[in-house]
Amino acid sequence: MSPKPRATDVKARLVEAAIRLLDDDGPEALQARKLAAEVGVSTMAVYTHFGGMAALVDEVARAGFLRLSAWLAEVGETDDPVADVFSLARTYRQAVAEQPQLFAVTFGQSAPGGKRATLSDLTTEEGREAAQEGLVAFEHIVRATERAIEAGRFRPVDKYQAASQLWSALHGFVTLEASGHFGPGEQGIDHILIPLGVTLAVGLGDTVDRARRSAGAAVATWRARNGNAGQGGND
Amino acid sequence: MSPKPRATDVKARLVEAAIRLLDDDGPEALQARKLAAEVGVSTMAVYTHFGGMAALVDEVARAGFLRLSAWLAEVGETDDPVADVFSLARTYRQAVAEQPQLFAVTFGQSAPGGKRATLSDLTTEEGREAAQEGLVAFEHIVRATERAIEAGRFRPVDKYQAASQLWSALHGFVTLEASGHFGPGEQGIDHILIPLGVTLAVGLGDTVDRARRSAGAAVATWRARNGNAGQGGND
DNA sequence: CTCAAATACATAACTCGGTTATGGATCCAT
């Protein structure tokens, strides 16, 4: 009745191979034949486990969100919620910068086959799950925003509304930076992202002075945690 | 020596058909055979005029930027530069909302074949031209920002830097909205985009009061120009 | 322990879509 499938890990290995090949060789590496060869199985494995390439790609997208959520979760909370917002932004950006191909898929910018119109009308079940994971990542921003409001740094507006503003700005920056605007390396961070964060914080109610100090605190935290590289670093 | 090619318009007709089919049938309609059939030629026309589908798609992307630039140019300038920023944002959003498929291609979110890693390493000549057109669209935002600084509404920061902040936020909002977040219809505009604009304006130096008035003025201008629909409009 | 059902997967063929090879028709300059 319920012949539990053998505990092989072919499914997981396919996704792992997909992510690895994706970052190494670009989106065109996301091919059933290549992945199957990499894992050492036939292309049929893709269909028994996923039903098709689309679902496998959605699973890769979901993996991106999961990785992002995990990374954002590591940021943690300090007693300066605005600094935490900056840290979340820096982390979000770093994740995308380190695995641009993966997040291009995750954000639907590079769907092999040109599918995926909007996140709302996703076809596969895996796709809907991926969208859910995206909301989990968003929750981290909501939390920090909420604390900033509670701390009196932001005006008492709806936290989801304020968080959506921050998310829009952050996501837009990351997207445009990944597209090549704002120059290579860390340029965009100093010239655009941090000033953008200050602008938003001030616009949401913080003072210029406190916002700048929080930005500086986040930078210090970042350097302490990731080494003070990134000066001449080309990523 | 210079056998000027016959003045047929097959090339333009192919791009037009691509845009039309794209909006009607989605990205999967961007196929050499479908386009050729639509125009009434063979697939070879794609290769004589573009060299391949990739270049044709880049031309479609460029058409999106051109359309966006043209639309933004129509906004014009009033004596309230901050209101003009709101109007530009509203227009930018509207263009994407009306032709989401086109701009998904333009912004590289839906490249048939899964190409296009970053805008910086575009392969085809058309692709580079498309990127150039994107900068033209950006210039409209720079102009309005510059005038806002000159008018004393924004602090005297670098206009490109300030405009990049606005652009990031705007582009992020539009992208996320097109992905289905912020709900359908005009919801996102009232709940997120306009508050986001106020936040940014205030953060850049404007007062809350003046920023809100400018937002209101832009809304009034928009309604006057496009009819006061959009109340229950589902786009 | 045996057996039936279901799962996992190999092999190979099918389909669709981008691309290329080839040849003919048309247009322009000389």
Added chain:
DNA sequence: ATGGATCCATAACCGAGTTATGTATTTGAG
């Protein structure tokens, strides 16, 4: 008019997703 180049129709090629089919292996039941 004629040579060369462009445009494009026909048809074949090729890569990649998918499907058809068969087999082995695992699982649960008796």
